[in-house]
Amino acid sequence: MPTFTNRLRAACDATQSLVCVGLDVNPEAMPIADVADFNRAIVNATSDLVCAYKPNLAFYEALGLPGLRALEATVTHIRQAAPHSIIIGDCKRGDIGSTATAYAAAMFNVWGFDAVTINPWGGLDTVAPWLADPERGAFVWCRGSNPGAADLQDLTVSDAGRPAEPVYLRLARQSNALAARGNLGLVVGATAPEQLVAVRAVCPDVPLLIPGVGAQGGDLAASVLNGVASDGRLAIINSSRGIIYASSGADYAAAARHAAANLRSAINGTLAEAGLGWR
């Protein structure tokens, strides 16, 4: 039985790609009205170029039950049109005890996601329920890509007998201790390059999900080089708006393909220059 981390490696190898497409559907930005049709067109246009799709649940929930039915149709379509892909439910859920277990059941059993993003604020006993199945992954939100991420995540922790370090780095250490089953990852924003280096140093072998390279302005080459493991893998670079809204016209799917191909090429160029290219 492959671990989630091995499943992610296989998805990247199948497309020689570290690109994840964020499916942040927004009717005001979409050139067509039907959410499921829009996603199907994006998936059809990009399936050979990317390792993962990441629907962000907020945007579906904001559309009510019809939005959730569109999410259901989207997941079904990805399974058919891109069977090699990992589907990450970007839900940032986090809660205690039986609530965490219920959220995990919703995301893994009801929605059928391969992986999720989770919010660790409640502590490690809120993370553990997400790791019960080694085939399903949980990316712990470690350091955000937003300015406010510094408010709590960058505070300096000082405890007797331990070196002073930021909260996000303490979390990375705590999380790494839960990664033995091969299904824990971390989310670290591309806009926080120093933090990305620090997290990779204490978590050499866990997958990193890196948002923030597109509209948010993170540096792509630095994110790739700082994010990957020593073998040049185990970092996936998410782009949402930069791919799915590459054009606001009727050519949106072709434009998405072009944008995904460009991102993949740029990443693979960086990897090749570092001697870590695909063989």
Next chain:
Amino acid sequence: MPTFTNRLRAACDATQSLVCVGLDVNPEAMPIADVADFNRAIVNATSDLVCAYKPNLAFYEALGLPGLRALEATVTHIRQAAPHSIIIGDCKRGDIGSTATAYAAAMFNVWGFDAVTINPWGGLDTVAPWLADPERGAFVWCRGSNPGAADLQDLTVSDAGRPAEPVYLRLARQSNALAARGNLGLVVGATAPEQLVAVRAVCPDVPLLIPGVGAQGGDLAASVLNGVASDGRLAIINSSRGIIYASSGADYAAAARHAAANLRSAINGTLAEAGLGWR
């Protein structure tokens, strides 16, 4: 236009109650199969005894789209059968920028909740989108009721020129600065009495939502006395399993009423002994 805090005060005054009923539906524990029917019976049996209902979204999401339709029916019923009540969507959502805005639209516009619980790990810019409408409230998850809450929330932070203090208390100070519009609250677990005292000291005027007095074992009288503001109000005490699963038999609604009445009486007795009773 009343602020959320004033709406909450009115809901408490209308029933002379600080009791919030957590609607954590679990088919394995429910004596009847239909989720909406179960909730309707609980609401009908308790509406004159409690100030608020708090459906926890995890348990509805775990049941798929039928669970969400039951949540919709539950909200509709509470509006009719308990129009004085506040409905708190216990969703612990938290994310950045446009995602936070989408989640707020989902919770306030789609579901129609009066208030939500939110997760502040992403920082203050992830909290702000929830506070746009002064009539709708957001309870920031400040200190959990679970053992793991200590992992991040109790870490001691020390920054140049500021006193060393736990992360949750720094967050309480940060949150208090956002409370001027009268619609920010905090969640602090009843199992953390010292933290409850500390939070109330730095946030004298914000509503506190206090879970953990039932199955989790928090001390009720201490939670009331430590949680309320100086006028004996602005703390609401949540009980979920202790009320809705008070009986596993056909008398579950009557048993829920009995449990809610007992909790209300115990709280009001504590308030009266402290000279803070209802007039």
